[in-house]
Amino acid sequence: MPQLRVHNFCISLDGFGAGPDQSLDHPLGTGGERLHEWVFKTATGLAMVGGKGGTTGIDDEFLALGEQRVGATIMGRNMFGPVRGPWSSDPQWQGWWGPNPPYHHPVFVLCHEPRESIRMEGGTTFHFVTDGIERALERAHDAAGDLDVRLGGGVSTIRQYLRAGLVDTLHLSIIPILLGRGERLLDDGLTGYRTTRFVASDEAMHVTMTRV
Ligand SMILES: NC(=O)c1ccc[n+]([C@@H]2O[C@H](COP(=O)([O-])OP(=O)(O)OC[C@H]3O[C@@H](n4cnc5c(N)ncnc54)[C@H](OP(=O)(O)O)[C@@H]3O)[C@@H](O)[C@H]2O)c1
Secondary structure, three states: OOOEEEEEEEEEOOOEEEOOOOOOOOOOOOOHHHHHOOHHHEHHHHHHOOOOOOEOOHHHHHHHHOOOOEEEEEEEHHHHOOOOOOHHHOOOOOOOOOOOOOOOOEEEEEOOOOOOOEEOHHHOEEEEEOOOHHHHHHHHHHHHOOOEEEEEEOHHHHHHHHHOOOOOEEEEEEEOOOOOOOEEOOOOOOOOEEEEEEEEOOOOEEEEEEEO
């Protein structure tokens, strides 16, 4: 049965999935970009942004795993971009990823402001969902068919799906840095998961948890 999976969601040692003060210049909040530095050292991470080379090994393996058998993605509006409030304040905003985003499937963006879907190059279409997490999941599963749905982030979105008990697999990449402030992921007393894989590279501790 198709699953809802979180992959390569990075948190700092002190538990933050984004630093404070997200903005156009600091998509991951102040200091938060350090959470993703390892991604762009790997072959898979570099290929996603049109680059070549990069490392193979544990980190690359986990990144590649996150792409496999995924037919749709769900994300929160803050992960989609820096625009807050009415979309009309910046109608041109089409996500951080340029004209050909690295999804290549339907992406469902949770938000409170309705907006027309945006068809991008390479098979990605952004759909804006204003009627809640369950409806977004339903639409994502419908779009993905036999494939799984990936829950991309950010923090608030993953927390909601965890609280609702809807996440089947939660893979966290724990980065050995301290952010001190920002958006914390695991503050809701999460239970009902067991660790099914734990391995560390020079860059990250990878912990995979599966819903019991
Ligand atoms: N560490 C990682 O690996 C990783 C991965 C992905 C993203 N991130 C980072 O995480 C940060 C974003 O996380 P975040 O917690 O600030 O926000 P988020 O989860 O991306 O988005 C939250 C926003 O989405 C909308 N939303 C969420 N749930 C909703 C619901 N049930 N109904 C309607 N709208 C809903 C709301 O927007 P409105 O009310 O404005 O409509 C809400 O303010 C960014 O800095 C991003 O770069 C980190």
